[in-house]
Amino acid sequence: MTATLPAGWKPIESAPKDGTGILGYWNTGALHDCSFGAVKFHRGAWWETNEDYKVSQPTHWMPLPAAPCQTCNGHGMVGGLTPHSGYDAEPCPDCTPPATTQDAPITVSLDPDPRGVSVGVWQGSHCIYNGAHAVPAPAAGDARDAERWRSFRNAITQQDLGWLDRMDTALTALGCDLDDETPPSADQVDAAADAAIAAQQGKGGEA
Structure with missing residues (x-):
């Protein structure tokens, strides 16, 4: 039975015959009769690399x-690798490949700009993108919701003690019965909040 060899194995006829150590592979064709080891060709024959046999x-x-790294014994890490040593392992300085530009972390910087905001994208110390972008203005609805929230916050923190009364008056004007089990709709609450804000601003109830 012939075993299928992984990529990288070459016919022995192409092996160096100058005493260079190689990794040899023996396949006699019999089932399970395969082996490999370090050998070299010397004095007209194949020997183990230490020339004992x-x-x-x-x-x-x-x-x-290649031989294992002498610093980390091929582990790729140095330092604590067990609970007793504190798990403080770090990449081996002698066999860890240096970081390349592609390995460097990507960071994004945002800076004020007359046109809006300046965006910079960096990979390590290398800038890979830089450009200015306009900042869209908030939608009118968003600004209105923010104003409603601030008025509610002022009432809760007792900065506007009359807000709840103005809300009650506005909801009643909208036909909401606060003693009824049916709560007002979201639109009614928004309208009442707008009326309460306008009343506080002295605009005669304008939204």
Whole structure:
């Protein structure tokens, strides 16, 4: 039975014969009869890299992988990796690739501008976008709702002690019976709030 080899394995005929260590692979074709190990060709034969034992010729080979980092032993992290050491691990300084521009965090800056607001987009120290944008004015309804909220807040904080009375008068004028179990509609409450605000401003009840 022939095993399917992952990408990267090469026929042994192309392996270096100058004593360079390689990762050898043996596949005899028998089921489960496959193995690999570090070997080199020396004195006309294949040997283990420490030259203790002569081995049969591998069927395939690939370059030996790089040795594990001596600082982190191949973990990629240094520092605490367990509860007892505080989980204060950090990327290994000797094997962690340096951050590239693409890895840098993206930040957005907003600054006042005569045209509205200036928007800057930065990736690390590199500006990738900068432009001025007009700030749309709030819709009339939004401004009106904000004014209603401020009048309600002033009443709750006792800055406008007459607001509740003006609301009661306005709701009654709109035909709302506050003793009735049916509450006023949202539109009626808005209209009453507008009337209460106008009355407080001395506009004779104008909305």
